[in-house]
Amino acid sequence: DAGITQSPRHKVTETGTPVTLRCHQTENHRYMYWYRQDPGHGLRLIHYSYGVKDTDKGEVSDGYSVSRSKTEDFLLTLESATSSQTSVYFCAISEWGTGGPDTQYFGPGTRLTVL
Amino acid sequence: AQSVTQPDIHITVSEGASLELRCNYSYGATPYLFWYVQSPGQGLQLLLKYFSGDTLVQGIKGFEAEFKRSQSSFNLRKPSVHWSDAAEYFCAVGAVGGYNKLIFGAGTRLAVHP
Numbered sequence: 001d002a003g004i005t006q007s008p009r010h011k012v013t014e015t016g017t018p019v020t021l022r023c024h025q026t027e028n029h030r031y032m033y034w035y036r037q038d039p040g041h042g043l044r045l046i047h048y049s050y051g052v053k054d055t056d057k058g059e060v061s062d063g064y065s066v067s068r069s070k071t072e073d074f075l076l077t078l079e080s081a082t083s084s085q086t087s088v089y090f091c092a093i094s095e096w097g098t099g100g101p102d103t104q105y106f107g108p109g110t111r112l113t114v115l
Numbered sequence: 116a117q118s119v120t121q122p123d124i125h126i127t128v129s130e131g132a133s134l135e136l137r138c139n140y141s142y143g144a145t146p147y148l149f150w151y152v153q154s155p156g157q158g159l160q161l162l163l164k165y166f167s168g169d170t171l172v173q174g175i176k177g178f179e180a181e182f183k184r185s186q187s188s189f190n191l192r193k194p195s196v197h198w199s200d201a202a203e204y205f206c207a208v209g210a211v212g213g214y215n216k217l218i219f220g221a222g223t224r225l226a227v228h229p
Binding site for chain 1: 119149160164214216219
């Protein structure tokens with residue numbers, strides 16, 4: 001299994017509070033991603049990173065920000081959590097393979113509940 | 116815009132029966148295609164992937180998938196399902212713009228009856 005950890009694994013918070021989720025990898029992969037998973041929607045990309053300090057928006061980035069100050073860590077921040085951000089959040093990593101894009105490997109997920 | 120459609124939200128099969136999960140994609144060029152499996156409370160695990168070459172791809176756990184360009188499909192198959200195959204299955208396509216981004220389908224939840 002790819003060395004990806006997410007913390008915390010579960011979190012309950014209140015509307016309006018800031019929340020930071022952490023993704024840590026030990027694979028030295030260049031690309032890192034944050035997804036949210038909701039019933040009926042599969043996984044949707046929030047933000048991604050293609051190197052230290054290099055990040056960009058995904059499909060559902062409103063209300064989220066990210067930072068990557070080291071290769072191994074990718075942080076997702078909800079500046080002011082809302083109930084619509086209740087979801088399961090997955091981090092993923094990948095590298096560019098010799099023949100093209102390589103597999104994305106996923107972390108165990110963080111279940112976030114916003115009351 | 117790129118998209119992935121998994122027409123079946125839920126499928127129930129009997130143990131030992133064959134399985135086919137459907138996936139259709141929208142993409143102009145030759146796509147990069149993936150199937151992932153998610154067991155309850157777990158992250159996603161890659162079953163198989165198609166980049167080029169042989170259109171019939173073998174994966175882990177006895178799964179295979181066939182790329183059909185004319186039908187824009189990448190259906191997942193298994194000849195004999197085991198109770199442990201009960202999970203959610205996601206089809207994904209590599210997104211334009213690089214950076215190994217993926218676009219996922221909504222998933223198909225598989226239940227297996229003994």
